[in-house]
Amino acid sequence: MLAAVLYGQEHLQLEEVADPTPEPGEVVIRVGAATTCGTDLKVWRRGGHARMLKPPTLFGHEAAGQIVAIGAGVTGWQVGDRVVANNSAPCMTCFFCQKQEYSLCTDLSFNNGTFAEYLKIPAQIVKHNLYPIPEGLPDAIAAMTEPLACVLHGAARSNVKPGDRVVVLGDGAIGLMFAGELVRLGAEVFLFGGNEQRLQIGEQFGVAKTFNHHQQTDIPGTVKSFTEGWGADVVVEATGSPAVWEMAIASARPGATVNLFGGCPRDTTITVSTEQLHYCELTLKGVFHSTPHYVRSALELLASRSLPFELLISDHQPLKNLEQVFFDMRDRKVVKVAMIPA
Template identity: 75%
Template sequence: MLAALLYGQEDLRLETVPDPTPADGEVVIEVGAATTCGTDLKVWRRGGHAKMLKPPTLFGHEAAGQIVALGAGVIGWNVGDRVVANNSAPCMTCFFCQRQEFSLCTNLTFNNGTFAKYLKVPALIVQHNLLSVPAGLSDAMAAMTEPLACVLHGVARSNVKPGDRVVLLGDGAIGLMFVAALAKQSAEVFLFGGSDSRLDIGKKFGAAKTFNYRQVPDLPNLVRDLTDGWGADIAIEATGVPSAWETAIACVRPGATVNLFGGCPRDTTITVNTEQLHYNELTLKGVFHNTPEFVRAALALIASHTVPFELLISDHQPLKNLEQVFQDMKQRKVVKVAIVP
């Protein structure tokens, strides 16, 4: 089969590799659609990921399709079932899993390789994070379950209460998903991004106000003007840029929570004012990945059709155009693209 392999920094190659065969407990799905993600873009640009993969490796981690082969011992699934596979599953037995902190699992099983005709799904993911796609839901829509699950996990860790004023930094797919999830919690969301077309999607997802940060000379001061001089109750950073982490901290009121969600490049650092952190009783949280609970909640939210998540899919392209798709993502011409093998 034809598959995408990542060899290093912006080194993505389409190669012919053997069709996968499922081992015990595994399944193989024929990919109906694999959606691109901001994480894929970062990994492509940086040439790797601290947790998910090390080159050279099969690439891509969001996909839905149809089961075409079952390994020995697989129960509850049949050839022909339409499914979406999360890109990971916790072991359920380690120190963190025993405390239900599944995103911190020390043995987290990751799976990559969605940009291909077939995807082999490891046994742990089959057991814990393989879900049926509801009738009437397209593969491209179902494939967005994984990033939305990460967002729902992030919202849950942000201590959101109805009426909270939330600053959201970043208008990528993750940032826009955050807007939708926060609006569902009756939060007042102030979205900052660099693309007017993406900010328009943010409005449709429920943002109370949107701002092009290029037109804002002093972002923290603007936030104070929007919040009676105090600052936001919550700030969520969804860009993965260290300076934006510092901006998020500068935007909040005493007693606020700052969710540092966007993964920054390895070995980067930020500066935090210790007086502000201590005397303002700030809560700074790094939030990573998802859990089985939120994988299920994400698919249910997409299938409810209460949020027009289809607005995030800018285009559908064949696998042979994947390199150009990443170039377009790099230039912010598209949000997400559904790759159809």
């Protein structure tokens, strides 16, 4: 089969590799659509990921498709079932899983290789994070279950209450998903980004106001200008930049929650004012990944069609164009692209 293999920093090749065969407990799906992701872009640009993969490796982690082979011992599934598989599953037995803190599992089973004709799903994911696609939901939309699950997890950890003024920093797919979910939770959302087309998508998700950061010299000052000088009730950082992490903290009111969601490059640090943190009673949260509960919730939300997630799919492209798609993502010409094996 044709598959994408990541070898290092901006070094991606399409190669012919052996078709996968399921071991006991596993299934193999024919990929219907694999969506590109900001995490994939960061991994491609940085040449690796601290937790999820180490080159050389099959690449991509968002996909939906149809089961074509089933390993021994698998029950409840049939060849022909349309499914979406999360890119990981917790072990359910470690210290953190016993505390139901599944995103901190010490033995998360990650799976990569969605940019291919076929994808093998490990037994742990089959057992805990494989779901049927609701009838009528296109593969490209269902494939966004994984990033949306992370967003739902992040939103739930953000202490958002109806009527809160929430600032989202970042207009990538994750920032836009956050904006839509936070609006759904009853917040008044203010979205900061650097791309007018993406900010317009944010408006269609219902945000109260958008701001182009290229036209803002002082983002924390701007936030205070529409919050009576206090700052936002909740700030969500969705860029993965240490400088923006610090900006998020500076944009928060006393008593606020700051969700530092975007994953920064390894070994980076930020500076935090101990005076502000202590006397303003700030809550700073790093939120990582998702849990099976939020994977199920994400698929249900996508199937409800209550938010226009289809706006995040900028294009559909054949797998052979994958490298060019990543250059287009780097240049912010597209949000997400559905890669179609052909």
